[in-house]
Amino acid sequence: MCAVQAGLLGKKTLVLERNDKPGAKILISGGGRCNYTNLHTSIENFVSENPSFLHTVFAQWTVEDTIAFFENFGHIKGVEKTLGQLFPATNKAKDIVSVFTKLMYETGQDIWLDTLVKSVESVTEGYRIIIARAGKEEVLTSKKVVFASGGLPVAKLGASDLALKTAYKLGLEVVQTAPALVPLTITGKDADWYASLSGNSVFARVYNDKISFEENILFTHWGLSGPAILQISSYWRAGEVFKIDLLPKFRLDNLIRQERNAGGKRTIGQMLNDYFTKKMVDALGKFLPITIKIASLSKADAALVSDTIHHFKVKPAGDKGYDKAEVMRGGVSTAELHPKTLESKKYPGLYFGGEAVDITGWLGGYNFQWAWAAGYVIAQDL
Ligand SMILES: Cc1cc2nc3c(=O)[nH]c(=O)nc-3n(C[C@H](O)[C@H](O)[C@H](O)COP(=O)(O)OP(=O)(O)OC[C@H]3O[C@@H](n4cnc5c(N)ncnc54)[C@H](O)[C@@H]3O)c2cc1C
Missing domain, CATH: 2.40.30.10 (Translation factors)
Incomplete structure (x- = not known):
């Protein structure tokens, strides 16, 4: 979402993804049908040390924006199943992923698959990113880096501790993490x-x-x-x-x-x-x-x-642990981030969004609503 929103503004991004295809979690979400938002989303539906942080984010990207985005760019009609939970009428999560891959292509964004980000360091030119791909290590530098690398649940879908590890190394506060939405x-x-x-x-x-x-x-x-x-x-x-x-x-x-x-x-x-x-x-x-x-x-x-x-x-x-959890509780503290942009207060050009942040939605499409909103607000600032 962040890359395509940046693309729609004429900006250029490179997405680094360790999996061999994008959107692994979207594809399995909601039992393969993707509960992509919730009609009743409010800050009451989120667990965080500071849920009010969301006011500024949700003022910029609403549930109506999510619905309009998927309708306009993917002809996806939403169907409410229960308790405000919206699913694509086709019942296919892959239709949601297709909207992103199509827009990435149309707006000229790059994605490198099978690319593991090993570390991100703060240097004078911006950020130094060490990656591993095709069996080789490479170094990239960028003035701006967005952590949309998710939380710890379901390692086989690509989950890693990259955002948490980087936050610790940079001295950012991390709210204690634990499996959530878990049996x-x-x-x-x-x-x-x-x-x-x-x-x-x-x-x-x-x-x-x-x-x-x-x-x-x-x-x-x-x-x-x-x-x-x-x-x-x-x-x-x-x-x-x-x-x-x-x-x-x-x-x-x-x-x-x-x-x-x-x-x-x-x-x-x-x-x-x-x-x-x-x-x-x-x-x-x-x-x-x-x-x-x-x-x-x-x-x-x-x-x-x-x-x-x-x-x-x-x-x-x-x-039942992270492999059976739908989300992670805790993460990078909202106190470290500007609510308008999700940029780090201490490290200009460094952004955190989605599950990596201490914002955890209820079951029912709230986690995606937060992730889409985060992607949107970060893209405005890139
Ligand atoms: C079984 C299941 C069902 C779910 N169903 C729903 C649902 O219906 N509705 C809902 O709202 N939420 C649902 N969720 C939660 C939702 O999927 C997440 O909250 C959401 O995907 C978080 O988005 P994100 O972009 O922060 O992270 P992710 O979607 O996890 O994306 C992070 C990406 O970063 C990549 N990555 C991680 N580390 C590295 C690294 N070091 N180098 C390179 N790439 C890396 C990962 O491979 C991954 O593709 C579900 C979760 C699970 C596990």
Whole structure:
């Protein structure tokens, strides 16, 4: 995006890409369909030490700009799937990449593929870039360098620590990084319970004291996944507990009262069968008196049922790591960058955008919206 926006302004760029094709992550994004923006994007949808930093960036490049860009240059119509998530009507991520390759060509931008950037140093002429290609090391110099080299997730798609390593070497502040939008693992005494539910998906509200998300959760043989879990993972720190409301659209107290009014002949398990799979109800039997008839349910047991269903406590052992994460949390601190241009305050001519920066979007197209916006604002300044 940065290169083509620069090209549209008549500027000339050279993109250095270690992969043998461009846009590897775009191609696999959104299950190969690329959720390229979100209609409801606001700074609330981002995790960062300073989300307000985004105001200045998003004032320059909006969701409407993203939609218009892909429509005008690629005839791509966006289709909203759910929760504002926009996908190309063709359902093909490669259509998004084609817009960039076509515009790169038309505006005369260069891209060197199979080219590994080994290091970037600050020198008097600007920046010295050591690259390796075709088995040889080469040195380039440039007055301006843009780090659009992403974060640490999914090494096999080309991810590297280049931006972080360079920032450390230059003495720039880096906010501690961790996998985000990532499945969470459960070990210890509860592991078998989760594994027994492997494959079950439940619409739930997952929450902690900071945030809550209402979407599906998925039980797996090693823990929890599904959109609501990926979302909360960006707000979870090792050792913390979060909670799950397994029945967010209902209140258990009301359901029990209704059953009582109808005679209370059904058991707790029979009542829960109206809302969960049999496997799930059986598994909940580990914690709840599912065989007790509602008419004879004590106050304490009613409270236990309600508490377990609405405030189910989860203490993950860890996460599935960078290879299963959709994004990286943390990165080059926004405090190091001018919000108008994303240029380093300490190193003129050095820019950071996209996932390398301490701006992490929710699941749902927000990360691309940030990456496109970053590319645009940097290009204006090159
Ligand atoms: C499975 C998956 C699905 C996703 N789906 C979505 C989605 O649907 N919607 C959404 O908004 N976000 C999605 N994301 C997140 C999104 O892909 C990223 O946030 C986004 O691609 C970041 O853009 P970027 O330009 O900063 O980095 P990247 O897209 O990662 O691009 C960085 C490029 O730099 C290259 N590179 C890195 N180091 C070097 C080096 N040393 N030398 C040369 N080249 C180098 C890499 O090969 C890579 O091509 C998904 C991520 C994953 C992993």
